[in-house]
Amino acid sequence: MLSIEDTKTKWEFFQKHHWVSPEFSRTPVLESWERCIKQCSPYTWSKPHIASGFTFSSLMKRNEHLIECATTVLEDTYDMLGDEDLLLMVTDGNGCVLSVVGHDSMQQEMQALGIKQGCFLSEGKIGTNAVNLCISTHIPCEVFAAEHFNRHLHHYASVAAPVFDQFGKLRGTTCLLKKAESYKKENLVIIASSAKEVSLQIHIQSEQENINRLTCAHNATLECMDDGLLAWDEESRITMVNHQSERLLNIEASQVLDKEVFSVLRFPPNVLNSIESGASINRKLTTVEVRGEFVEAIITLRPLNDGTHLLFLHPIDKIRELAQQQIGGSARYTFSTLPVISRKMKHVITVAKRAIKSKSPILITGEEGVGKATLAMAIHNESAYKEGPFITLNCRSINTEQLVKETLGYDEGQGMPSKFELAHGGTLFLEKVEYLSPDLQAVLLKLLKTGLVSRSDSLRLIPVDFQLITSTSSEISEYVTQRSFGRQLYYEISSNELHIPPLRKRKEDIEFLVQQLISHYERRHNVTISIEPVALEALMNFRWSGNNSELRNRTERILLNRSSNLIKLNDIPEDIKLNSRHTAENTPVITLEEAERRAIVQAWNQCDGKMHDMAKALQIGRTTLWRKINKFGLQEQMKLY
Template sequence: MLADMDIEIYELLEKAFDEFKGALVVDRNSRIVLLTRGYAEILGVDRKEAIGKPVTEVIPHSRMSEVLKSGEPEIAQVWEVKGETAIISRVPIKRGEEVIGVVAFSVFRGMDEVRDFLGRLRYLDAELNYYRSEVEKLRGARFSLENILGISPAINRVKEQLACIAKNDSTLLLTGETGTGKELFAHALHLSSKRRFGHLIKVNCAAIPDELLESELFGYEEGAFTGARKGGKPGKFELANRGTLFLDEIGEMPARLQAKLLRVLQDGEIERIGGTEPLQVDVRIVAATNKNLAELVRHRQFREDLYYRLNVIELHIPPLRERMEDIPCLVVHFIRELNHRLGVKVKGITPEVEEVFQSYHWPGNVRELYNVLERTMNVIQRDVIGLADINWFLPRVLSSSGRQTSRSSNTLRNLEAKIIHRVLESCNGNKSRAAEILGIHRSTIYNKLKRNNG
């Protein structure tokens, strides 16, 4: 019975598994050749009597024979016998390709140990997630797809497209009006891509003077110019190596640098100012603009060849007026964020304020909505934002109401009247003062009220 395996091996196995609650070994004929004390106690059998018996005589529903036949291990299986539950692994013992036995064992002495182990795993998983988020912060990206809020079909469609685009390395051009959140989408793309463990480096091409932008992007060697740092300085392309470079306001890039950027996109090479050797860089480019680059190309203000290199994939971020159903959830999120930032306790907005927000065309988009709430919450003295708290904003809404096309004229007239009445109340009925606050002529107030009452 023991011809296929050395007696010494069994003795070593017995000593090794003696500390475990359950361990046994069967030979090629499914006969028990090793049984630990703990295992025997669970089964309620005498160890000496069990040795040499077919395993199914001692354990009627044993799966040891199945593992002998398949030669495949069964890891961490739940096993119950006589009211005891254990996590058992069954592993074939092989000599070459031949299965000559099976060892079954549990690394836990009982389910309490299993629960303790799972608790430690959950703690380690939480700790790992914490450190992963900290690393991501250090690497420059702070917002994931989950941070892009909204329930509208328009925003969900863009999020779905972004998730697909993140799977590849193609250059991406983000387009959209000012304040739509293009940088937020660049962050989300980076964190959804295989480059998420690299850096996300951001450059605003409109914010850096032309004479400094080249050194910021491409770096410089020591002595390249007066005032150059000793040892030189790496540029943004080098810092973004194996990561993502976000070029915001790309339409503002000077023509001279457009040519250098084109070379990077074509050859994957940069050259520091004052350098003599090209440097290979592995960078994904994400560019963003609120301008019509095709129009700039037609007016020779942007290189056509660079435009086509950047516009491999274009993702248009919709303006807020095309996703008005997202305003309520954005307001809730911004109020929560501003409460924390400003140390206030605003609970929300009144239905009248929500109606105003839904009727406004938001030329500054999500950023304008945030700014309106921030300004209001800086001076509010109550816990709910009402019309009286946004008096300063109402003239802006009133002056834009004539440009609305998405709501009925009756709804807009009612809103105008409501705003005028609200301002008149705050001025104790003084129409001249109300006209001054609203930025309209006094006669306009009479005409709008007359039309609404008529």
């Protein structure tokens, strides 16, 4: 290192001749002098530019990580050097001073020159300096005494070292300023080490931020995923529970974290064996006991090399929902849309509404075709289970061992849920319940008593909750007497019994159904059809042993084969006319009020509910029509149909 006198000699020679022999001056300094002589005076001092206001606050905000890391390092460096008369600074990549640490007297001297927080140590303004050289070369630099281009800095030595981020990009410098006479070569090593320490701190902070971002994203993913996730360590202590696990298992993370997993969950033997042996489980349906409650879920178990276990809980309700969409039927009817107006059926609906509130099984009895399935749909849609599936099962069709197995479900292979599981959260409608096999009767009785069911090849108990509706066209008590149907099961399913009268005992419903069928036909085929009273009377007097199904079938045939858009008695099949004549002989004459009521219903169906057209067809005023609708209690039907 040159002495103070040597550097001054070389500086004076350069100022006089504008060149100096390279062997007497280090190349970066000489190159800087050659640039400075074109930009600034070596004899007069111009204070550096100062950032202020929004510019300064933006610089500080943009470099807050650099300032945070560098300030701590520079303070430690200053403490290590003792109470020396020096100044330590950190600058950004453009030479702006961001932070200053040092002796008060040195700070005052530099402030007199305008070197303070916010100033730019630019070569074009203050001449050659270590910060500017360091930014240009990306290596530690020192400028000693008269190596500074401006003579006002000849009493000082400046040392600067670059600070890089984790990508190798220059973020700034650390700089040391002290009196030239007290400068030591070790100062360059110290400042270079501090710069490396700052670079390391920036890298660590950046990595920590990345880890925090990944952790936040990881936690957000865990909380947003549909699957539950529960983890425990090699000591079986629960270490993680996500929100879905809390919901599926009905637990709170704060209450189970750090507890032994087996004190919180009770697994079936096959799952326990897999945990103990370190084996994996892939999407297996099982039942876990949590605080005395059974929870059914599809689980995936993953043991890790460090002894940690990850238990994924796949929500079974999503899978059930897909299966229910494939297997379950749609319940289209409600009490308000049932095609009935008779007092007898209104009474059935009233009793059904009471039965729904009891939440007990409902047994619907009645002849074939009276609309037991339709009533079951309406009950489902008015119950607390209306958001769930409506699963229909004809018990007479389950006549083989394979069908019984499919009804009960099985675990082998890909597994298949039972019909009881598919009905979970909805309604299970068992048609012709008297034909239910003894095996299924036993399963159903156990389910009604315990709320649990097991599959055909498993002892695993599965909790289910659904509304049970059964129907029969027979005297089920006779099956009980013959011991082909369990007495206890009969008592369980018949606590709420609804009997639908045959259609022949509900003649007003016959008229309403016929008019409704005609209206539907008119809308489908864009025609206008009417029916003579005598033809309608023939249909109303027929016995309809097949009830609604037969009436619908025969009426549609009459509509298809009609001779004109006015259905006459000649369009009615002979067997219906003959039967209706015999029936009519024993049928009392209807009252004028009943005739008026029937005429209003017929007008409603033919005129699509348009009051003006109805009044015109009946040849009465609209006010009179409204009064008669209210008189006969038809306003509800008028609103609905």
